[in-house]
Each structure stands twice: as structure tokens, then as C-alpha cells.
Amino acid sequence: MSFPALASAQDRAQARSMVITRRGIVATAQPLASQAGAQILARGGSAVDAAIATNAVLSLVEPMMNGPGGDLFALIWDSKTGKLTGINASGWAPKGLSIDYLKKQGLSSLPSTSIHSVTVPGCVDGWEKLHKRFGRLPWRDLFIPAIYYAENGFPVSELIQWDWENSSSKLEGAARQLYMPNGHAPKVGEVFRNPQLAHALHLIAELGVQAFYSGPVGEAILETSRKLGGTMTADDLREFQSEWVQPISTEYRDWKVYQLPPNGQGAGTIEMLNIMENFPLGNYAQDSADALHVEIEAQKLAYMDLKRYIADPRQASIPLAGLLSKPYAKQRADLINREKANCDVEPGIPAEAGHGNTTYLSVVDKDGNIVSFIQSISDIFGSGIAVNGMGFLLHDRGGAFSLDPTHPNALAPRKRPFHTIIPGFMERGNLHIGFGIMRGSNQAQAQAQLVSNIADHKMNIQAALEAPRFNKHELSGCDLWMEARVPQSARDELTKRGHHLIVVGDFSGYMGGGQVVMHDSAAKVNYGASSPRKDGAAIPEPDPYFNK
Numbered sequence: 186m187s188f189p190a191l192a193s194a195q196d197r198a199q200a201r202s203m204v205i206t207r208r209g210i211v212a213t214a215q216p217l218a219s220q221a222g223a224q225i226l227a228r229g230g231s232a233v234d235a236a237i238a239t240n241a242v243l244s245l246v247e248p249m250m251n252g253p254g255g256d257l258f259a260l261i262w263d264s265k266t267g268k269l270t271g272i273n274a275s276g277w278a279p280k281g282l283s284i285d286y287l288k289k290q291g292l293s294s295l296p297s298t299s300i301h302s303v304t305v306p307g308c309v310d311g312w313e314k315l316h317k318r319f320g321r322l323p324w325r326d327l328f329i330p331a332i333y334y335a336e337n338g339f340p341v342s343e344l345i346q347w348d349w350e351n352s353s354s355k356l357e358g359a360a361r362q363l364y365m366p367n368g369h370a371p372k373v374g375e376v377f378r379n380p381q382l383a384h385a386l387h388l389i390a391e392l393g394v395q396a397f398y399s400g401p402v403g404e405a406i407l408e409t410s411r412k413l414g415g416t417m418t419a420d421d422l423r424e425f426q427s428e429w430v431q432p433i434s435t436e437y438r439d440w441k442v443y444q445l446p447p448n449g450q451g452a453g454t455i456e457m458l459n460i461m462e463n464f465p466l467g468n469y470a471q472d473s474a475d476a477l478h479v480e481i482e483a484q485k486l487a488y489m490d491l492k493r494y495i496a497d498p499r500q501a502s503i504p505l506a507g508l509l510s511k512p513y514a515k516q517r518a519d520l521i522n523r524e525k526a527n528c529d530v531e532p533g534i535p536a537e538a539g540h541g542n543t544t545y546l547s548v549v550d551k552d553g554n555i556v557s558f559i560q561s562i563s564d565i566f567g568s569g570i571a572v573n574g575m576g577f578l579l580h581d582r583g584g585a586f587s588l589d590p591t592h593p594n595a596l597a598p599r600k601r602p603f604h605t606i607i608p609g610f611m612e613r614g615n616l617h618i619g620f621g622i623m624r625g626s627n628q629a630q631a632q633a634q635l636v637s638n639i640a641d642h643k644m645n646i647q648a649a650l651e652a653p654r655f656n657k658h659e660l661s662g663c664d665l666w667m668e669a670r671v672p673q674s675a676r677d678e679l680t681k682r683g684h685h686l687i688v689v690g691d692f693s694g695y696m697g698g699g700q701v702v703m704h705d706s707a708a709k710v711n712y713g714a715s716s717p718r719k720d721g722a723a724i725p726e727p728d729p730y731f732n733k
Contacts, residue, residue, distance in 0.1 A: 198670075199648040200692075203712045204723040209550040210713035211235055212700035212723035214250075214623075217339055218242040219715075219724035221330035222548060225322065226726040232550040233261065233319035234327055236558045237312050241331035241386060243544050243560075244577060245379055246339055248364065249348050250623075251544040253385065253397065254406075254572060255562035255580040256307040258445055260432060260610045261319060262617055264553035264706065269610060270318075271445045274311025274427035275582070276304045277599045281416035284588055284596050295584050295596070298355055298569045300415035302581035304602065306397075306406075308560055310427045313394040319554075328390040335383035335576070338376040342720040344694065346373045352565040360571035360578060381576025398422045405573045413570065421599075432610070433509060435459055438467075438640040442611045448497045449604040452508050453629035456487040458636060459514030460521075467641040472653050472671045474678035475523075480637065481665060481684065482521040484630045484657050485530040491629070492660055493532035496593035497601040503593065507535025526683035528663040543606050543628075545621035545700055549711045551726065553704040557608035557619035611636060615707035618646065622716075624697030627656045631697050646701040647714035654696045666695050692718045 204210055209232065211222030222239035230238070236259070244252040256275040263270070282301060287293075295302050316324055341349065350370035353361075363381065364370070371377045388396040396402050403422045410417045432443040433451065437458045444451025460483040469476040494503055507513055513535045520527070543561035562568075562580035570579045585603045586596035594603045609620045609632050618639075622631035631654055638649035653670040664685040667676065676686055689695050698719030703712040713723030 199651045203647045206725040209726035213546040214719040214721040216722040230322045232548040232554045232556045236556040238327040249566045252577040257311045257560035260557040262555040271430040271432045274307035276307040279417040279421045280598045297581040300413035302584040303579045304583045309397040325390040338378040341371040355569040385575040440613045451607040453491040454632045457633040463518035471642045474675040486517045489532040501593035504535045543623045547619040547700045547702040549702040555619040559606045561606045618703045620701040622699035627697045
């Protein structure tokens, strides 16, 4: 079983070809990071080893998006057993932080640059748990590439430089000195070094996870927090544990699609697909008004439910089974008017209700094991708060909490906030795909569009990733962003139906970059795809032609 060949390979809409090899592939938003992961695979590392090493490099080369000061989620597919495993490495709020505490501080909201928006970073604990279960190489070896680049420097790439320069206004004090060493963001091609991050990674490599949660890195986090009036304590760090979780799934057409359960927004991808399933999208062109109208309306319905119900299941009752059910999706689908946009969508009432910015990478190794891996410091440059002497920023994921005490996602001690970052996985027969698309709330809707491109429109993974998309950023209203490659005729028809389009570039960063890997378990061949909306690349593990 394979994807059909393009009707005319010489006259195609996509810009890139898939990477195809019998060895492993690492796809990330920055080629140096992809190359580091491919080198780890060539040294005998597992897909998880490569993912951790790659993420560490991305912490340096894409510092505004990810790093040890953030959280991570991953799906891991074992080619031998066919088992899919999930990990939730998102941190909790400090024990001393509550809505009442913020009110006493005179705060009625939680600014992203406030120390109170900083929850415990879960990333490093996630790295360790993944490595203990799936790793092959020694732990310390995984940090060699990132330490090398941190000490020796790397030339800054184009789109990363744009984000760096255009989002640097939030950087102050130590963070500004760290990331604007000459008083400005590095230029394209300018070599940037971060010896502080090299120091932190050395500590993590030699001391393990203890360095971060009870050792010198953790002490620096606590010192930084105390100076800014934060509530985080040594117990908040030391007692945190990421957790293994059971993936949730749905059948879409003839594919099975998997996500992680809450506190992330993966349920939104599944609900959106379940709604879309009620319409014959395969009969329409991918960039037609008929197909896009259904997807846009499905997004509104699913996202209103996300906003209303999704929270930390350890502290809130979530009607998850109801949200994911096909009958509920049919009820929501029946609300879609095929000729008119709904600008005033309300959340539904699923069964059980009433009972209570980012980097993505994907790895497939030569044995077909897949890691779908996403890691983030939340907003661009996170909280803007640099950890003293450690060369990385703390995330601001706590800003996703609601300060309404009646909401399921209300801030509470030791509670995890609603998360936007989600890894995806889908399979049909001998085809197994790890995928993800970045950029905040865009992720669930972009993933649903990607899945439809593959399942409805029979695109290969590179074409599906590149195809023009929309992104509805606001929950209410009918405004949305749409790439200019959508035909003018389709845009005119969508406007006629009541959609308010903001037309952006052909390959707009507002749509989020993404990565995809696929393993064909019958042919024993791997495929990789990387979005042109990022600087990155899917890079294959080198074949052992020098090892004869």
C-alpha cells in the first residue's frame, strides 16, 4: 500500500519532494538540528535518542520557541509490537500559586511576562523518562551536538532570525544580554554562541535529571523566581513527575488517527475530524470553497468545546468520551449551514458534561520506530525571563490558566494548564505516520487539515504538509487567516458565505511549520517531509558506505 504518484511530477503544486530512504530520518525546523539527530541515528541511537539530541540542539538554534525551561509531549510507536505510547511532560503550577494569591497581589490577569505565568518546566524530566524506556546510547552522548554548537556557535537562519528580531521587545535584563549580545538580534548568517546554555547542558549530561530538579540548574531557577517574587519552591521542582498516558483516537475514513488526552488540545483535532467526516470532502478540491467552508465551520465548533471543557484531568472532570463520540460529532455537524458562515458559535453539551509557540520534530529510525515529539516555551521567547547563568528562558504556560474559579481550567496549586502543543500519529495498513504542526491554537485545526489532505485528497506527506491552509486565531466571529495560494475564486465564494478573510503570504508562518515522517512496514522504506514555512529540513541518516 502506498500513495499514488503525482499525475505530473513536472507540473506539481508542491515545492519539495519527500525524503525517501531505507535508513532513519529526522525532520525539524532547523537543518543543523536535523543533522545532529541523523548523526545520533548513525551512531546506533534510537529514534528517542535522536529526538532528545535534536531537541537539545533546537534549544540553542531556535531559542525563542523551545528549551529546557518548557514542556514536552510525545507519541512513540514501536515497530516490533505496533504499540503506541504517550508521555505528558507538562509541569504544574507552584503549590503557593492560586487565584486568591494573585488577587492579593492586585492581579486580575496573568501577563505572559510575569513570573507567576511560569509553571514547573517538564521538558528535562520528559527527556529522562523517554531515554530510560527507549534510549540506546549513553545519556551524556545525547547532549554533545548541542554543547558543541553552544560553545562554538552557529549561523542564524532566515525565518528564525525574523522571529528573533521581531519578538525581542519582550526581552529585558539578563534575557536581553543573552539573546541580543550586541544590542540587537543576530543577523542572518551571524554566528551566535551561548556558553551559559553549554554549561547547563553539561550539568544535565553529567548529573542527569537531578541537575535540573534538585541540583545546580534547579537552584538557579529558584533563585531567578525568588528575585522576581515568584512562589516556586524546591518541593515544586523536586516532586514533579511527567507521566505515561494512553493515547486517544478516532477512525477517519480508512485511517486511525491518534492524539494525547487532555490537558492538551488533541481532543480538538479528533472532534474536528469527526465533524468533517459527515461531509464528502474527498469529492471537492482541497482548496475549494466547499471543502474549506466545512473545515472552517468544524473548527469553530470543536474549538468552542476545547475552550469550554479541556483542562487538567487530575483536577477537573472532563466529558472526554462525549467530546470524542461520533454521535456527538454528528450533532455538531448538523449545525453547519453549507451556504453561510456561523459567526456566533456556542459550545455543545456532550455526554458526561456537568459531572464534574513551539517546536515540533519527528523521527523515524531504520527499524521503523517513530517519535512524534513537540516541545515549547509557550509564547515566542516564553516569559522573557532568563534563568540566571544557565542560558535558557522559562516558559509562560501558566498564562493559559483561567482566573474564573468556576472554569475547569481555573488556576490552582499543582494543576497543569491547558496546553496547545500536540503531537499526532496516524496509520492505515502498512503505513504509519508521525506528524505535527506548530503555532499555538493553530495546531489542532492544522493537523485536521493535514489528515484530510492525506485521507480525503490522497496527497503524499510532503504535498499534504505544504498545501494551502487557513488558521482561525480568534474563537468568536468569522475572521480567519488564509494563505494566498488558495484560488481567488474560492476566496470570493468564502467571502460571499460570510467569512472574513485576512489573506497572508503563500507559505505563511501564521499557518505554522510542520514535520512528518512515515514508515512503510511492508517495503521497509521511510519517508520524510518538512514544511517550507520553516527553515528546516528532513535529513536522512547516512548509509554506512564508509564502514565496509
